Amino acid sequence: MSAQTGRSAVTVLGLGPMGRALAAALLGAGLRTTVWNRTPGRDAEAVAAGALPASSAAEAVAASPLTVVCVVNYDASDAVLRQDAVTAALRGRTLVNLSADTPGRARETATWAERQGIRYLDGAIMTPTPTIGTPDAVFLHSGPADLYEEHRPVLEALGGTHTHLGADPGRAAAFDIALLDIFWTAMSGYAHALALAGAEGVRASELLPFAQGIGAILLPLFAESARDLEAGTFPGEGNPLTSALSTMEHVVQLSDAHGIDAGLMRAAEAMARRAVEGGHGADGFTRVAEMLGGR
Numbered sequence: 001m002s003a004q005t006g007r008s009a010v011t012v013l014g015l016g017p018m019g020r021a022l023a024a025a026l027l028g029a030g031l032r033t034t035v036w037n038r039t040p041g042r043d044a045e046a047v048a049a050g051a052l053p054a055s056s057a058a059e060a061v062a063a064s065p066l067t068v069v070c071v072v073n074y075d076a077s078d079a080v081l082r083q084d085a086v087t088a089a090l091r092g093r094t095l096v097n098l099s100a101d102t103p104g105r106a107r108e109t110a111t112w113a114e115r116q117g118i119r120y121l122d123g124a125i126m127t128p129t130p131t132i133g134t135p136d137a138v139f140l141h142s143g144p145a146d147l148y149e150e151h152r153p154v155l156e157a158l159g160g161t162h163t164h165l166g167a168d169p170g171r172a173a174a175f176d177i178a179l180l181d182i183f184w185t186a187m188s189g190y191a192h193a194l195a196l197a198g199a200e201g202v203r204a205s206e207l208l209p210f211a212q213g214i215g216a217i218l219l220p221l222f223a224e225s226a227r228d229l230e231a232g233t234f235p236g237e238g239n240p241l242t243s244a245l246s247t248m249e250h251v252v253q254l255s256d257a258h259g260i261d262a263g264l265m266r267a268a269e270a271m272a273r274r275a276v277e278g279g280h281g282a283d284g285f286t287r288v289a290e291m292l293g294g295r
């Protein structure tokens with residue numbers, strides 16, 4: 001089935017690196033794909049691959065029953081979607097917002113869409129652009145289950161795994177942000193570790209196999225922490241908070257000695273210290289999650 005004659009039609013609004021990857025995957029799956037981007041000219045790659053260019057967002061939306069918007073955040077998607085002509089064109093159609101933002105913005109957009117008579121699904125993309133259209137892509141979705149099921153075949157053309165997380169439109173963003181929390185603090189820790197190792201004359205490539213070992217240790221620890229948190233038990237026999245705190249202090253001390261900013265570890269150290277001072281020194285590190293609240 002060629003891109004021009006494919007039975008399902010999809011519009012992609014936003015042709016940054018991710019929007020371009022989404023359009024390429026849809027085209028690769030043989031879907032008739034219409035594209036639009038705020039800054040003209042960014043549709044060249046998609047059009048060369050068979051996408052239909054649109055001269056306005058409203059024209060793009062009118063071309064398909066399903067529109068996927070993927071721009072930097074919800075201020076940007078609002079700027080596109082809440083123009084009168086675009087809102088009017090969306091009425092009665094389905095909009096899937098794959099831009100990243102907070103759960104509150106997702107819920108607020110769902111409420112706006114409902115008032116406008118727009119069928120709305122929210123979503124989050126958890127993997128980088130090269131994964132899109134491959135089995136490695138990970139998409140999260142939230143919103144009405146029947147609407148998700150209706151559009152699932154087209155969404156699955158984006159490749160990878162698609163998980164519907166529930167009717168609350170904020171759920172995909174909630175998962176996204178929690179997972180980004182892990183990702184960015186881990187990457188910041190690694191960037192800091194590389195600087196610290198470098199200051200001690202250790203090359204990144206020398207540290208690498210051991211850094212990967214630390215990464216591997218984390219996976220079973222995540223499972224253990226999830227179990228402990230839900231059970232409300234925080235066993236610390238193997239590695240009590242007092243011991244963890246001491247090793248965190250070493251990171252701060254060596255950073256200070258080399259004049260390397262230790263703000264990240266100071267923040268972690270402060271959380272662990274608060275738990276110890278709260279009488280939980282014999283507990284495991286997951287006690288910090290309980291102390292931070294959220295339940």
Ligand code: NDP
Nearest residue numbers: 014015016017018019038039071072076099100125128129
């Ligand atoms: P960006 O996050 O840089 O988004 C660029 C897109 O946003 C462009 O189409 C840009 O249009 C548009 N945009 C920005 N401001 C506005 C505005 N005010 N009005 C209209 N359009 C606007 O790049 P990506 O494409 O990579 O990301 C898109 C979304 O996908 C983001 O929410 C990102 O977090 C998410 N994502 C990206 C991943 C990646 O690996 N790149 C991975 C997972 C999620 P213009 O060209 O006119 O500037």
